[in-house]
Amino acid sequence: GQQVMQIPQYQHVQEGEDFTTYCNSSTTLSNIQWYKQRPGGHPVFLIQLVKSGEVKKQKRLTFQFGEAKKNSSLHITATQTTDVGTYFCAGTAGGTSYGKLTFGQGTILTVHP
Amino acid sequence: ETGVTQTPRHLVMGMTNKKSLKCEQHLGHNAMYWYKQSAKKPLELMFVYSLEERVENNSVPSRFSPECPNSSHLFLHLHTLQPEDSALYLCASSQDAGRPYEQYFGPGTRLTVT
Numbered sequence: 001g002q003q004v005m006q007i008p009q010y011q012h013v014q015e016g017e018d019f020t021t022y023c024n025s026s027t028t029l030s031n032i033q034w035y036k037q038r039p040g041g042h043p044v045f046l047i048q049l050v051k052s053g054e055v056k057k058q059k060r061l062t063f064q065f066g067e068a069k070k071n072s073s074l075h076i077t078a079t080q081t082t083d084v085g086t087y088f089c090a091g092t093a094g095g096t097s098y099g100k101l102t103f104g105q106g107t108i109l110t111v112h113p
Numbered sequence: 114e115t116g117v118t119q120t121p122r123h124l125v126m127g128m129t130n131k132k133s134l135k136c137e138q139h140l141g142h143n144a145m146y147w148y149k150q151s152a153k154k155p156l157e158l159m160f161v162y163s164l165e166e167r168v169e170n171n172s173v174p175s176r177f178s179p180e181c182p183n184s185s186h187l188f189l190h191l192h193t194l195q196p197e198d199s200a201l202y203l204c205a206s207s208q209d210a211g212r213p214y215e216q217y218f219g220p221g222t223r224l225t226v227t
Contacts, residue, residue: 004155031213042203043156045215088156092213100169101213103156 006104019076021107023089031092038085117138117219134189136204142189144210151200151203
């Protein structure tokens with residue numbers, strides 16, 4: 001079955017440093033979504049990428065979808081303590097008839113002030 | 114507040130008990146989902162409902178029995194669970210199951226099986 005791998009599993013940064021998490025799928029994806037889960041909270045949707053090579057920005061967050069639509073990345077510039085949480089990528093395999101998401105295991109980000 | 118509520122928030126049950134988890138969405142969505150989130154494992158999709166019809170059963174053991182009486186409500190009936198079933202159970206909804214719309218998650222039910 002489809003697998004989505006995410007690295008690193010953990011990332012500790014000093015406030016102000018940059019952070020990147022990478023997502024790789026075993027199969028070509030029709031789309032990829034990113035979610036953030038704060039400690040003790042639930043996943044919250046951040047963004048969806050659909051097109052090959054697509055790049056989207058949300059303030060300090062930059063999301064990329066690979067040309068082959070099998071990988072994606074999330075980059076945070078100048079992290080803040082409010083960025084703490086687990087970041088998940090979730091993809092839908094090409095040809096899937098409905099929105100079945102396969103989640104990566106997530107990257108846990110801690111930010112030291 | 115995401116518009117998706119879940120009750121109870123915490124549940125402790127023995128292996129011989131029967132309990133139910135409830136989810137309600139106030140977003141007018143047509144699709145609802147159950148996920149299992151265990152420590153150090155990815156979110157696992159359990160069931161997908163589209164307009165009250167189950168469209169996905171992701172190889173979930175029969176001790177988990179979903180019910181979707183209408184597009185706003187989703188239940189997960191539990192019976193004879195195992196300790197390894199202890200996890201956070203998340204409900205989610207989306208506009209439609211026919212396309213990969215963003216999913217809105219509820220706060221989850223933290224289940225402990227003793």
